[in-house]
Amino acid sequence: xxADVAQISYxxxxxxxxxxxxxxxxxxxxxxxxxxxxxxxxxxxxIAAIAALGFNLLxxxxxxxxxxxxxxxxxxxxxxxxxxxxAEIHSMELYIALGVPIAAIASALxxxxxxxxxxxxxxxxxxxxxxxxYSLVLSFFWVTGGTDGLRVARxxxxxxxxxxxxxxxxxxxxxxxxxxxxxxxxxxxxIMWVIVHSPFGKTLQAIRDNETRARFLGVRIRRFRWLSxxxxxxxTGLAGILWVPLNGLTTPEVMYWTFxxxxxxxxxxxxxxxxxxxxxxxxxFTYLKTYAVASTEYWQLLLGIVLVLLVLxxxxxxxxxxxxxxxxxxxxxxxx
Amino acid sequence: xxxxRTIDLRKQFGETxxxxxxxxxxxKGEFLSLVGSNGAGKTSLVNLISAQLTPDSGRIxxxxxxxxxxxxxxxxxxxxxxxxxxxxxxxGLSVFDNVALSIFSRDGKAVKMASLAEHDREVREESFExxxxxxxxxxxxxxxxxxxxxxxxxxxxxxxxxxxxxxxFLDEPTSGVSTRDKTQIMDTVSSVVRAxxxxxxxxxxxxxxxxxxxxxxxxxxxxxxxxxxxxxxxRANNEVASIxxxxxxxx
Numbered sequence: 001x002x003a004d005v006a007q008i009s010y011x012x013x014x015x016x017x018x019x020x021x022x023x024x025x026x027x028x029x030x031x032x033x034x035x036x037x038x039x040x041x042x043x044x045x046x047i048a049a050i051a052a053l054g055f056n057l058l059x060x061x062x063x064x065x066x067x068x069x070x071x072x073x074x075x076x077x078x079x080x081x082x083x084x085x086x087a088e089i090h091s092m093e094l095y096i097a098l099g100v101p102i103a104a105i106a107s108a109l110x111x112x113x114x115x116x117x118x119x120x121x122x123x124x125x126x127x128x129x130x131x132x133x134y135s136l137v138l139s140f141f142w143v144t145g146g147t148d149g150l151r152v153a154r155x156x157x158x159x160x161x162x163x164x165x166x167x168x169x170x171x172x173x174x175x176x177x178x179x180x181x182x183x184x185x186x187x188x189x190x191i192m193w194v195i196v197h198s199p200f201g202k203t204l205q206a207i208r209d210n211e212t213r214a215r216f217l218g219v220r221i222r223r224f225r226w227l228s229x230x231x232x233x234x235x236t237g238l239a240g241i242l243w244v245p246l247n248g249l250t251t252p253e254v255m256y257w258t259f260x261x262x263x264x265x266x267x268x269x270x271x272x273x274x275x276x277x278x279x280x281x282x283x284x285f286t287y288l289k290t291y292a293v294a295s296t297e298y299w300q301l302l303l304g305i306v307l308v309l310l311v312l313x314x315x316x317x318x319x320x321x322x323x324x325x326x327x328x329x330x331x332x333x334x335x336x
Numbered sequence: 337x338x339x340x341r342t343i344d345l346r347k348q349f350g351e352t353x354x355x356x357x358x359x360x361x362x363x364k365g366e367f368l369s370l371v372g373s374n375g376a377g378k379t380s381l382v383n384l385i386s387a388q389l390t391p392d393s394g395r396i397x398x399x400x401x402x403x404x405x406x407x408x409x410x411x412x413x414x415x416x417x418x419x420x421x422x423x424x425x426x427x428g429l430s431v432f433d434n435v436a437l438s439i440f441s442r443d444g445k446a447v448k449m450a451s452l453a454e455h456d457r458e459v460r461e462e463s464f465e466x467x468x469x470x471x472x473x474x475x476x477x478x479x480x481x482x483x484x485x486x487x488x489x490x491x492x493x494x495x496x497x498x499x500x501x502x503x504x505f506l507d508e509p510t511s512g513v514s515t516r517d518k519t520q521i522m523d524t525v526s527s528v529v530r531a532x533x534x535x536x537x538x539x540x541x542x543x544x545x546x547x548x549x550x551x552x553x554x555x556x557x558x559x560x561x562x563x564x565x566x567x568x569x570x571r572a573n574n575e576v577a578s579i580x581x582x583x584x585x586x587x
Contacts, residue, residue, distance in 0.1 A: 194449070194450065194451070194452065195449050197452045197453060197454075198448055198449040198450065198451060198452060198453055199436075199437075199440040199445050199446050199447070199448045199449070199451075199453045199456070199459075200446065200447055200448060200449035201449065201453070202429065202433055202436070202437055202440070202453045203437060203440065203441070203446045203447075205426065205428060205429055206426045206429060206433075206437050208428070209425075209426040209427055209428045209429065210424055210425065210426050210427075212420075212424060213420070213424040213425065213426065213495070214426075214437075215408055215409075216386070216408060216412070216417070216418060216420075216424075216496075217412070217437060217438050217441045217442075217495070217499065218408075218409055218412035218413065218441045218442065218499070219437075219441050219446060220409060224446075224447075227447070
């Protein structure tokens with residue numbers, strides 16, 4: 001065996017790590033240059049990116065299109081609201097520590113049913129189950145607050161070391177919460193990167209590319225799809241947990257199928273065949289929707305047009321198109 | 337020593353008898369070719385043995401253990417692997433990843449998610465060893481979808497071989513490739529099989545390839561076995577010649 005080809009090349013990873021650190025530093029410095037509103041918006045964007053990152057494990061890496069991920073986002077959001085209302089918990093760390101396993105259990109149960117099918121049947125099952133959950137939240141209004149939803153006060157951060165009361169608390173919360181979400185975002189991205197590059201992640205991609213061959217390598221397809229579903233839903237649930245203190249309120253709308261559609265839109269916008277695509281898509285979609293809503297009452301029409309143009313002109317999403325453009329440029333330079 | 341045995345194996349599709357009471361044996365360590373015209377039942381037989389099809393009746397024994405009702409997963413665990421008539425690869429993954437996946441799956445490591453795939457030293461080294469055996473070492477970083485047809489055929493076999501099976505079925509490993517690639521593929525496959533502890537059953541239409549590489553040849557016709565013997569015995573069999581070529585085979 002030739003030793004040189006069997007060696008791992010650390011250079012691309014090193015370059016990737018440097019790029020990631022630079023982006024992280026830029027994100028950490030941004031609040032000093034942008035206003036409070038933009039910081040808040042960016043926080044929403046990072047949360048959407050975590051949700052899309054989870055969603056994309058299922059779509060981009062496993063080849064399963066879910067129309068029911070709003071359910072897990074909602075489970076995360078309502079877990080926080082219930083913990084506050086019925087257990088009087090105010091700690092963000094406890095919300096995460098208790099909310100993430102709840103989202104994982106919901107994902108495991110949904111996944112157990114849904115991964116028995118693929119393609120359109122899988123999509124319809126996820127949609128149907130998420131709507132069952134949506135109906136339950138509406139029906140049990142004495143517990144869930146019905147259409148009014150449940151209010152969520154600003155939690156304490158870092159085991160009660162940072163609290164938000166008194167004058168200027170909103171500003172302090174937005175600033176501190178941005179860094180809190182940024183840290184969780186960074187950890188989530190790192191964890192997901194390891195997952196998709198692990199033997200498990202490679203096996204998911206193999207199932208996506210060629211299910212029959214994967215089965216004849218001894219891969220237990222359904223088990224892997226279920227695990228992928230579980231992880232995907234849990235990440236989206238974590239996004240719901242982080243979203244609700246920022247929003248201050250959770251309503252059944254976050255469990256409605258149109259919200260699942262927004263998560264799909266996010267992945268398409270950034271590009272679901274790239275690791276970074278959903279991250280970019282999450283942030284861009286947050287800004288796109290916010291400004292669309294602010295500029296016209298027909299914002300859904302505007303987003304619809306963007307979606308149509310996206311599918312027609314940029315089928316690989318923003319990151320996919322940028323990546324293809326860069327490769328083209330490199331080829332031109334190498335010929336020059 | 338008999339490795340695999342089928343007893344009165346039957347499979348019918350409508351009126352067509354794909355396998356009509358097949359009693360098939362494969363001996364340990366041999367390079368066996370399964371020949372016959374299109375529709376003779378060769379691929380159906382392999383599909384039945386590899387659990388892609390369920391038999392209507394009959395039994396399948398691997399090392400005297402009944403595996404008739406075993407799942408695909410259980411048969412792979414028992415030591416049966418196969419490649420497909422049409423190349424079946426993970427086109428979005430690299431050549432290295434295609435082979436590494438077989439090894440991860442075989443070793444029960446495919447479920448590991450807390451470490452990077454390429455950092456598993458044992459799997460990495462074995463993957464390169466397998467790729468080296470098939471002459472694909474230098475293509476390790478190329479996407480499988482970007483390989484030439486002959487290389488794709490080789491990788492297809494390498495992926496199945498990396499499972500280190502006891503019994504390897506290769507369904508037309510040389511179909512759709514040039515004569516030069518055909519020789520390279522069969523030279524590689526036969527040398528790999530003979531060097532290891534693998535028993536190979538190859539479905540093949542090219543009789544020159546069959547006579548050159550096989551220890552034993554089994555001929556199927558209309559779901560039944562027509563002939564079973566060494567290359568010389570099959571060459572001398574006029575019934576085989578008339579079905580395959582419409583004329584006796586030249587010596």
